[in-house]
Amino acid sequence: DSGVTQTPKHLITATGQRVTLRCSPRSGDLSVYWYQQSLDQGLQFLIQYYNGEERAKGNILERFSAQQFPDLHSELNLSSLELGDSALYFCASSVSSLDSPLHFGNGTRLTVT
Amino acid sequence: KNQVEQSPQSLIILEGKNCTLQCNYTVSPFSNLRWYKQDTGRGPVSLTIMTFSENTKSNGRYTATLDADTKQSSLHITASQLSDSASYICVVSPLGGSYIPTFGRGTSLIVHP
Numbered sequence: 759d760s761g762v763t764q765t766p767k768h769l770i771t772a773t774g775q776r777v778t779l780r781c782s783p784r785s786g787d788l789s790v791y792w793y794q795q796s797l798d799q800g801l802q803f804l805i806q807y808y809n810g811e812e813r814a815k816g817n818i819l820e821r822f823s824a825q826q827f828p829d830l831h832s833e834l835n836l837s838s839l840e841l842g843d844s845a846l847y848f849c850a851s852s853v854s855s856l857d858s859p860l861h862f863g864n865g866t867r868l869t870v871t
Numbered sequence: 872k873n874q875v876e877q878s879p880q881s882l883i884i885l886e887g888k889n890c891t892l893q894c895n896y897t898v899s900p901f902s903n904l905r906w907y908k909q910d911t912g913r914g915p916v917s918l919t920i921m922t923f924s925e926n927t928k929s930n931g932r933y934t935a936t937l938d939a940d941t942k943q944s945s946l947h948i949t950a951s952q953l954s955d956s957a958s959y960i961c962v963v964s965p966l967g968g969s970y971i972p973t974f975g976r977g978t979s980l981i982v983h984p
Contacts, residue, residue, distance in 0.1 A: 862914025
């Protein structure tokens with residue numbers, strides 16, 4: 759058990775809708791990362807937060823947004839969903855953004871129909 | 872552009888056999904390289920970390936090597952077990968900047984009895 763909790767585990771929704779994915783990082787970890795993993799694709803970095811502040815952005819679409827709250831949990835909001843947004847969304851946390859390992863949750867599987 | 876290339880894309884071996892997975896990277900300057908194991912439907916888990924000055928590191932039946940001059944790493948699995956069936960992902964972290972690691976697309980390993 760990595761200590762990172764993601765909810766929900768599965769999400770099925772229709773095109774055009776909006777969903778929110780939630781992540782609780784490992785106790786003591788200040789950094790939270792969001793990744794997207796499409797079928798047979800590698801993990802694509804979306805965004806990183808450190809202690810409530812946005813630290814780095816990857817290939818995150820404008821339809822997607824995220825935030826990290828004072829209790830350090832994070833939410834990833836996906837809006838105007840398209841079929842191509844169907845993927846596994848992983849949250850990871852680490853102590854810092856340097857050479858600490860990333861501890862991953864088990865992901866939220868999003869299916870857009 | 873920072874890139875991490877892994878080979879082979881997939882590999883099938885018999886239980887008890889050894890195998891070696893390859894990783895080439897262009898990330899520069901380089902901080903560290905990690906190998907992660909991702910079981911189907913689960914988040915990746917860190918197996919090893921290697922820094923610039925390290926050539927070899929072992930974790931049980933897993934042995935990682937690093938040649939920082941040629942920017943190549945390998946992961947050798949000895950006496951494979953059915954539970955080794957997973958995707959193995961090479962992740963390289965830069966020194967400086969946003970410190971965001973670059974993920975390879977992974978090698979899918981299937982161990983048959």
